Each structure stands twice: as structure tokens, then as C-alpha cells.
Amino acid sequence: MNQYYQPSGRITLGGLLGFVLLGAVAAVGLAFAYVYATWYIPFIYINVLLTLGFGAVLGYVLNRMTTVGKLRNPALVGWLALAVGLWAWYVQWAVYLTLLNGAGETEHAGHRFSITHTSFEPDTFLGLLTRPDLVLSMLPRIAEEGIWSIFTVKVSGFVLYLVWLAELAILLVFPWIVAHTEAAAPFSERAGQWAEKHILPQPATAFPDAEATKTALEAARWDHLQPLAAEEAANPYGRLILHTAPHDEDCCFLSLENVTIEVDDKGKSSEKTADVLQYLQVSPQVCRDLHARFGTAAVPA
Structure with a gap:
């Protein structure tokens, strides 16, 4: 007989639907807040904190949904958390590309920082949201041209891909860890x-x-x-x-x-x-x- 707690693997339908649906809705709201914040805050160090905050808050939401929904299946919860994290990553790209499409005048604040004003078009956003092939096809072009600079040095190519990979890892790992850990915690059946x-x-x-x-x-x-x-x-x-x-x-x-x-x-x-x-x-x-x-x-x- 195992002397350590073993999760029963049980779930509730309501808890499962709540985890997926509310997690997906939260991902959309957080993606909008994250992209707008990084668009208008031209400080790379703050943007790093915003990325960590994006993953942490999304993880917290999924942790709460695991608790409330009484989901005691760590493997299933972990995979669903990865799916929600991937969805959050994709939505933030759709939001960013929408803002990039509506970009207008650039306002310079000294020689190191600048802010580009933009407008948000819901039709463009919804079109991108339903076209993952289009979104993914635009990334190589953006990586080649670069989209932001550090002390006048434009970040592009391989380095930019590494930044994007780190961002994706944060949005996948944070939610997975906290949701999986909560689902594996002791529960009295x-x-x-x-x-x-x-x-x-x-x-x-x-x-x-x-x-x-x-x-x-x-x-x-x-x-x-x-x-x-x-x-x-x-x-x-x-x-x-x-x-x-x-x-x-x-x-x-x-x-x-x-x-x-x-x-x-x-x-x-x-x-x-x-x-x-x-x-x-x-x-x-x-x-x-x-x-x-x-x-x-x-x-x-």
C-alpha cells in the first residue's frame, strides 16, 4: 500500500468546463492588458516584469479554477493549463498584430525612447484570431525587421526569436506548475x-x-x-x-x-x-x- 497521497484522478464536468472557459476568457483579458502595456511602456526591464506578471496571473486564475472545480487529475489539468497558456500566447499576438496594423505617428521622447500611436480595429483582430496560419506567417518578417530596440540597438533575428521563446515558456510553464501542483494536493474524497x-x-x-x-x-x-x-x-x-x-x-x-x-x-x-x-x-x-x-x-x- 502506498504511504503517500495519490490523487484520485476524479474531475467534475462543471469544474472542467469552468477551467477551460474561464481560463480562456481570462487569457483574452490578460493578453489585451499585456500587449497595450508593453506597447506604450518603452522600458525593456518593465516589459520583462509584465511578461512574468502575465504568466503569474494566468497561473493564479487556473489555480483557483482547479480548486473551485475540485479537479484531482494533475495530468489532465496540466495539459489543459498548457492549452490555455498557448491560447494566451496566440491571443496576445493577434492583439499585437492588430495594433501594428493600425500603427500611426511615432512620438519620440528623447533619442532613446519613442511611442507609436495606434488604433484597434475589432474586425482585424477577429480576422487574425481565426487565421493562425496568417499570424504565424507574419512572425518571420517581423523577426527579420525587428520591432523594438535596446539603447538604439534594434533587436531582430535569432535574438528576437529567443525572446519570443522565453515569453512562450513563461506562459506555458507558470500556469502548468501552479495548476498541476494544486491538482496533486491532498483531497478528502x-x-x-x-x-x-x-x-x-x-x-x-x-x-x-x-x-x-x-x-x-x-x-x-x-x-x-x-x-x-x-x-x-x-x-x-x-x-x-x-x-x-x-x-x-x-x-x-x-x-x-x-x-x-x-x-x-x-x-x-x-x-x-x-x-x-x-x-x-x-x-x-x-x-x-x-x-x-x-x-x-x-x-x-
Whole structure:
């Protein structure tokens, strides 16, 4: 018997339709916002952040649709997320080419920046949206001529293709990761609800040998988990995470991670985490014991 949580693979028709339809609608809205923002903001560094934001927000939408729709099939959700991400990429190209077609006067702001005014024609956009062959055939010509510059140096050819590839990767990878991860999270089939994530506040001694820790816990040797004494200052240290369903006491899973605090040259600290194990099923009694030893949260019913 597998000791770790395994998604049931179940889906709901409403959840599936909501994921695809609302994801596609969100992709259109985000594509418009993204293209207009990058068109009128002539700063490459800001445009990079906008691209990351495009992928992140689309991923968030698909993550929420996975949760609300109770989709417990990571493989299917992952493929659908890739399809929505590809759709978002295609729509933003249709929007951009529409603006390019309506481009008019260029206004220069100094010798380094310029903004080209444009108009949006819905008929042109809809025509491009239904003609992927036409959209794709225009990309080589745009790549050859270049469409923007960095400090008066026009970006074109192979370099521009790399930029487009990175943009496509962001729109595919971000949605896939967050949607797939959510679909693989513990779910109580008995209660029909996702397990809640509880990070136990009491740190544990670090787990330098992940395989040894996994072997010990799989054999129910819970003494392998030791709370870090208050007077100890350890870096790295261990963190316990419990995933429990409020209305199903048998739905209790344990995750462990090592946490390292890193300090940069400016004295700013940040956390770096490394998974040790994920979603090991534990009994209700062990769940209560771990709460008592490592946390002050309420003991699950």
C-alpha cells in the first residue's frame, strides 16, 4: 500500500468546463492588458516584469479554477493549463498584430525612447484570431525587421526569436506548475474537500539525509523528528507541514522541508526551502501528537 497521497484522478464536468472557459476568457483579458502595456511602456526591464506578471496571473486564475472545480487529475489539468497558456500566447499576438496594423505617428521622447500611436480595429483582430496560419506567417518578417530596440540597438533575428521563446515558456510553464501542483494536493474524497495546509510553528532539527528521514518515517519512527530547542540557533532547520481535512480525521498528511536563511550583501534575509518529503499519510493519533509537539494550533477533531 502506498504511504503517500495519490490523487484520485476524479474531475467534475462543471469544474472542467469552468477551467477551460474561464481560463480562456481570462487569457483574452490578460493578453489585451499585456500587449497595450508593453506597447506604450518603452522600458525593456518593465516589459520583462509584465511578461512574468502575465504568466503569474494566468497561473493564479487556473489555480483557483482547479480548486473551485475540485479537479484531482494533475495530468489532465496540466495539459489543459498548457492549452490555455498557448491560447494566451496566440491571443496576445493577434492583439499585437492588430495594433501594428493600425500603427500611426511615432512620438519620440528623447533619442532613446519613442511611442507609436495606434488604433484597434475589432474586425482585424477577429480576422487574425481565426487565421493562425496568417499570424504565424507574419512572425518571420517581423523577426527579420525587428520591432523594438535596446539603447538604439534594434533587436531582430535569432535574438528576437529567443525572446519570443522565453515569453512562450513563461506562459506555458507558470500556469502548468501552479495548476498541476494544486491538482496533486491532498483531497478528502470522503468529505469532498481539499485538505488545509498548516505550517507548524515549532522548528525541528534539520534533515541532512533526506532518504534516511523518509525511511525512518515510513517505518513510523517518529522519534526521528526532534523539536529545536528554544536556545538553539540552527541554520538550516526543519519545518513540518500538516495537510488535514476538517471533516475527515483520516485525511492527514505530513510534509517536511529544510529551511535555510540566507543574508545578502545588504543585510536582507530570505528563506530558501528544500523538500524532504511530501504528503506522507499519518494516522489521526500521530497527527495530534505532531500538533502537540510542534505547534500551538488547535488539535484536529
